[in-house]
Amino acid sequence: MNREFDDLLHELKQSLKIAENDYDLNNIRSQFLGKKSRISKMMKQIGSIEPAKRPLFGKKINEIKQQIDSLIVSRADEIEQHQYEETLAKEQVDLTMPGVQPPVGSLHPLTLMRRELEDIFISLGFDVVEGYDIEDEYHNFDALNTPENHPARNEMDTFYIKASNTRPKQSNNRLLLRSQTSTMQVRTMENNQPPIKMVSIGRCYRNDKPDKSHSPFFHQMEGLTVDEGINFLDLRDILIKFARLMFGESIQWRFRPHYFPFTEPSAEFDIRCFKCYGEGCSICKQSGWIEIGGAGMVDTNVFDIVGIDSEKYTGYAFGLGIDRITMLKYRIPDIRLLFENDLRFLEQFR
Amino acid sequence: MKFSVKWLRDYINIDLSVEELSDALTFSGIEVENVEISPLAKELESVVIARVVECKPHPRKDSLYICMVDEGTEVRQVVCGAPNTRIGIKTAYIPSGKHLCDLHVKKAEIKGVLSDGMLCSEQELGLSNDHKGIIELPGDTCVGGKIVDYFELDDVTFDVEITPNRPDLLAIRGIARDISANLNIDTNFKEVKELDFYPDLTPSEHLVENLADRLCPRYLGTVINNVVIKESPLWLKKRLQAIGVKPVNNVVDISNFVMMEYGHPLHAFDIDKLSGRKIIVRKAHKGEKIEALDHRTYSLSDQELVIADSEKPVAIAGIIGGVDSSITESTTSILLETANFDYASIRKTSKKFKIFTDSSYRFERNLSSDTVPFIASKAIEMIIDLCQGKPISYQDSYPSREILSDVGLRISRTNQLLATNLTKEEIIAYLERLQLKVIDSTDERIKFSIPHFRKDLTREIDLIEEVIRLYGYNRVGQDSKVVTKSLTDKKRFKITRQITDFLFYNGFSEAINSSFTDKNSTETLKITEEDYRNSFIDIENPIGVDSSVMRTSLLPGLLKNVMLNISNGREDIKMFEIGKIYYDCHDKPEEKVFLTGVIVGNNNPKHWQINVHNSDIFSVKGIVQSLLDCLNKRVTYIATENSSYLQKGQEIKIISGEKIIGEIGKLDPLIAKKFDLQQPLYLFDINVDLILELYREKDLVYTEVVRYPEVERDISFIVSKKISHSNLLDTIKSVDTDYIKEVRLIDQFKGKNIPEDCRSLTYRLKLSSSAGTLTDNDIQQLMNNIFAKLSAEYTINKR
Missing domain, CATH: 3.30.930.10 (Bira Bifunctional Protein; Domain 2)
Structure with missing residues (x-):
């Protein structure tokens, strides 16, 4: 069981590493937390587990879900920060250049x-x-x-x-x-x-x-x-x-x-x-x-x-x-x- | 502050309409906020006096009677349960369909018998608490009359604002006094009896102990025994109800009545509940508590002044009484408090505890200690009269008499300040109306003593203000012929600045040229002989031939300026002049202000980010359009070809109504050549005097913002070059004046795929409706209609 979780987390980390934008992150989220994700499938198996172990199993699943979520969120923050920095770099201009001035004449x-x-x-x-x-x-x-x-x-x-x-x-x-x-x-x-x-x-x-x-x-x-x-x-x-x-x-x-x-x-x-x-x-x-x-x-x-x-x-x-x-x-x-x-x-x- | 006209008339014999009384108050400095029919009169509006003409028992219920009631115009059947119902009784009747307070009287069947209307008890009418039976009116009462008239309830209530310097006007007597002074009508105050008039009322030494005479300059306590607490008589309740004070019982009502009459609050304690049967005026002890009449308990500090008995506080002085010592139905002996308190202390405490009462409101405005015996006597008189009370003892603690300083006034100073010519006698007469008394006078100076209730009069200027108030603010200067009017032509002043500023902020430099010119100036421009610009005014002794006449146009001067600046190496020029031109009009010299502007070269300077745009006719038209828009000048621009110096096809006249107010155009290249001018020159020439003549002050009125979203749609079509934009625009706008908010020409295309004699135009429409969001269907319909209308009027091809 734990092995399976470790694999899952490892896989997630690999995917996040190559994620570049919100679109990629959304895909990862549905892949790891969506209805068809492995974690969802594992959750459905809860019925086949002997009743005494069920609470522990449920708890573990939830922990993993939270862990996945926080990994995705922190990668999202990273990407946002990166994009922000890119924007700043892109918009570096020579501020001493003249502004667009409306024409002004003169009064006698x-x-x-x-x-x-x-x-x-x-x-x-x-x-x-x-x-x-x-x-x-x-x-x-x-x-x-x-x-x-x-x-x-x-x-x-x-x-x-x-x-x-x-x-x-x-x-x-x-x-x-x-x-x-x-x-x-x-x-x-x-x-x-x-x-x-x-x-x-x-x-x-x-x-x-x-x-x-x-x-x-x-x-x-x-x-x-x-x-x-x-x-x-x-x-x-x-x-x-x-x-x-x-x-x-x-x-x-x-x-x-x-x-x-x-x-x-x-x-x-x-x-x-x-x-x-x-x-x-x-x-x-x-x-x-x-x-x-x-x-x-x-x-x-x-x-x-x-x-x-x-x-x-x-x-x-x-x-x-x-x-x-x-x-x-x-x-x-x-x-x-x-x-x-x-x-x-x-x-x-x- | 509220008062009713009937109450006011207890003190002054006036017979004024509501408007006249309002005016008298207004010009007395008492602002009228509201005037209304007394609430009780409004409620009893429909109740009439009726006589029971038949009365028989209800067949199905013993306690009910079936009556035939004569209400003056008709006889109606009413079922009534009052035990005193009988033939011949005159009583109050309210017809069905009417309201009595919150009760809607309806025609109804009561145990199978129709009842049309209702007979009323005194309680139902709100006149008393009597609900034993229907009201009984004397035999000689007129059937059909209104109850409101019979009980004289038809009072009018004024709500007035009293300025903070005039606590004496927080009294109905005070208002009567001021109106009396203003209208010069005597008051008929009934003087109250002195306290020693009452043989059984004896001074006491043990009733009042004043330990804080700085905060309580006067405390007069009076003990009245044998008091019978009951409902007040109708007249008293009427007075209070008319100004919105709810009657409680005779003692409370009397203290409210006296407060409203004199503007000085008073309070009654049940003396049997006062420990030690005495009053101690003192600062509260820290931590003392009192439950006040508002049923809240206040925790006191050593800052507040309280009225206490020998054990505990029984009132927060001047602000609110305590519950424990209050008057109840079982009260038989009272201690009447008539006192004065330090206004600052009252204000502080009232603010601290957030208790705002009629009493605190008055005390914090610095009342007079000398009103105290008057209110005491008045209250005693009423308590004897209405509560069968017997005053037995009193104590008046008034350690240091309040003395108001005399105030002097100079006659010349008064007249100088007010621009009046009042004599000494007139000034004295005015101030005596306010009960000021002359102490001493010379030809120039009068010294007055001030009545105790006018503590606000302390300086000469205060008296001068009283004089002008009575003389009449609006009478001042009425007999003088001088009417001060402004000689400034504000319109010209404002518009001239607006025009110069506008052009300045749009890149134009202002020029000022000589008024002199030579006659050739118009010849070069090929201006015809008949044109006013050739009606020169000649100077007899000119300084030179080139300045032998007065200029008839600003253009030659500006053209000269352009040439100078071009020769100085300038390429882009925008200049204007606003100034006078002069011409001979039927042998009279005319002077008119004109505005002329010229543009040469690029419309904007080269900039790293913005492309250079060559000036053309639309650059100059745009400037004129914006300028005239700013001046709120609705004008039309029409293409013309009658100016001798403007290029054909590049000439616009600016029209307002029937008048040509100016022109826009391109200087004819042949004429430009004469000036050695290679570059195209665009100009505008506007008659400022005509603009001023036609100018209307902007009437800016807010129109409701359309809250629903605005939709943009473009419409493109190919149309003959002969059809003008302004015609097309009018056609589009005429399709729907509600939805179409704006139409803008956003593109013109000529050339490829467009026939030689045609052009393609694109308009952008802004659409919205104040009724709701426009649906796709609405929009489609509208666009179809526009296209249909355009097709109907012109030959167009949709693109």
Whole structure:
């Protein structure tokens, strides 16, 4: 009997040795444990064994069955481990090779700056308003307290729209390309009563000869707040908040008295040069300061023109040169680079 | 917190509709969660008053009577077993077919005699425990009337949410007080008598021993003898039932009633079961046990405050009473506990043992010790009245009086914060409605004393909040003309960013070009004279001839950019610009935002794993399709041949409704040559302003996911090249709109074995049904139908 079992186990071990996969193992399992297996046949003989020996015989058979099973299972584990290792070996690749990248283009640096400005001012509670490029003298000058023959009109060389045959020259209110986004102050106050808190970003035009720092078209952001009790401190506060959000918490800045026809008191504001920190360098033209924009309290004349009670309401306005801030931020030395659309330039902005 | 309208009207004379009362509560800061007819009224809805007009004994059973009952509209026969059944009695009748609580009254034969409906006892009606006979109503009662009306059960119950800072509103009197302040209507509280009104009630020194006055700032115990425990009268039960409190007996009902009225819990002990006939307020001893009224036994530590007699705890203070000392039918003397406990201690213990009772709920919200004598008097009054009790002695342990600090308010501060223009007198009037009293005032400052039940009012801002609450949150700013509106064009803002981002993430670089151009720019593109792109706006003082007009298209600028980059050695270019174009429209300058994009060279860069794919018209169409899909723009793409600068047969117009919103195409090779452009250039040109005009905010609504498996089937056929894909697609989709979830063109084949003027197309269909798994039969049927429909409309050959 034991001999028979030993033979059986020996045979099993031989078969398992050459087994390679699940299919082979399944065959072995049915061969050694299936209905037609020798062990099953032996089991059927139990009736012919004398009753006293039967329990022992049954026990022995079960032991052998378990032994067979565990041998098959452990061989299965071996095969699985082997297959796993094969897979790992097969899938060894050079992981430094490039991945499959979806194509990415680039956003124009002015778009990046525009978004940053919009997000900053939206977070400070401003609405974002759209304007027109083609304006008239009234909105660009008269309503901004810059009447005809005002000296400020000559300073900006304004592009005028040519009168056509059917559109005769309206000498009193000619069409022009706006020279400043301040037109949006007027348009917003014409159409809305305070409280007003808005910024407007757009293109402006001045008849400047193109060079490193001039382009006949450029971009500005206008800001305007009108409400009861708005004061000079509110203006300083909003601009310093902006400067900190844009250039970092530690930025130094200053207000300088200045003149604009449509604000009084008027100011220009500067930030500390971020390259030389005040030592003087080419970026700040040795001054240690960089001008960021103009600002001031809305002139009461402007309120009177647009029909807002200048006794009840006060307001502040400010304007920022977006191209200029973009150039400062990304250290772009020449404004013309912005509009050449050379991909070697554009693709640096992602 | 529940209250009923009838109960509320005991304290305030209001005649408001449910909606009006709900509004008054809402704007008082009391959120209404639910309003319902009182449960009892709902149950007795069908019960009417009837008169027995005939009554004779049942022939087959002695104890039964056969009655003819007049219920107002009809006379019905009812078999009834009540001993007091007799001619002329007015009683309650429920018709058959109706429900009374869980009982469905049916027309039935009782010992061979038909009984249509049922006469009811007080117990059956849930009015009392009396089941000796049918209910007897006075002779002048109106037959046919509703029992609900007769007993005034038609109450309405409000379930309201009280914010945690306002324990004073966990009382029906408190709610009345707040509504009174809100609507400026007086309350009609009946003032309770002082304790010394009762001549036999004398102060005692041996009743209450308070050993923990930090945790129990006040304990007033009153002994009442001669108490008769019985059922409460109907009015009391009605009040409690209306707010979902089950009546138990007169003493328990009274303590519940007083708690609901004043919002301050009280408890009654059977004094005969108190060892030493006294109360000791103390911390529990470690290991002490108490079986509470919830029949659970709690093991106490030295952290909990208990009410004890001379031997053992008889209640967990402020939370739950013990079983041993509770009121039973045999109780004759009670000790009434009216007390106040430290809220933090109550909260800790209640959380520790997970016992949450009406009592703990209130005490843990920091009640006022000064409510104690009021609830004691009210309860004594009711016990005398309803239990024949005789109050004999009391002891009030109140070692340190609770004092609320006065609170000042500045008029200018109030108006500044609330944006109001209230005068001093108006502010005082509002706060006096809440029973605050002016102690002292100047033109700018008013100092108020705070009523004991408003411990939440401790700072100026608390008073300002009360002012605005009574003035009305929604009245603020109503008389101001200023309406703050956003000036931002959110749609434009969002879509502009979406478009630029989309193109950026799909490999396009953004260009920004000058607004100026020269007139030749459109000439090169052979754009006709009439085209708006030739209605230039001229600059009077241009900077040069090449910038003498405003651009009417973004394309010339981009073409220039392409040439620059090609000359720089670039082969694969994808660029776009989003910006304004300007033209003269009937002598008025127009500004429109356009989006123009160009593709030159390969659609994707060379990669070790992926084949290079040359850009073609479908590369650019695909970009536009995805972009417009993202913008939820449903458009159609039609082949056209009317653009002067696009190659014939390579031109698509994008149509939405009646409007052309843009075009897609290949730059005509002859024109490309003029630019020295050797490579094919594909472009799109889209009117963003038109997209914005036609844009609708995405209306995203979930549609149920089909849970049954989806099946894929392909259909291939040979068809004339003249038949367009979009026609074929429409035909396939039209066969069945339920099952066909998606149709995709997956293959086109021309050439070998296919006739010269034909092509072979393969579509892959995704099929599923929300009704169940599709069977092979369903699918086969559907595919047959598709093929039949295609064959009917076109000449096709199945492959």
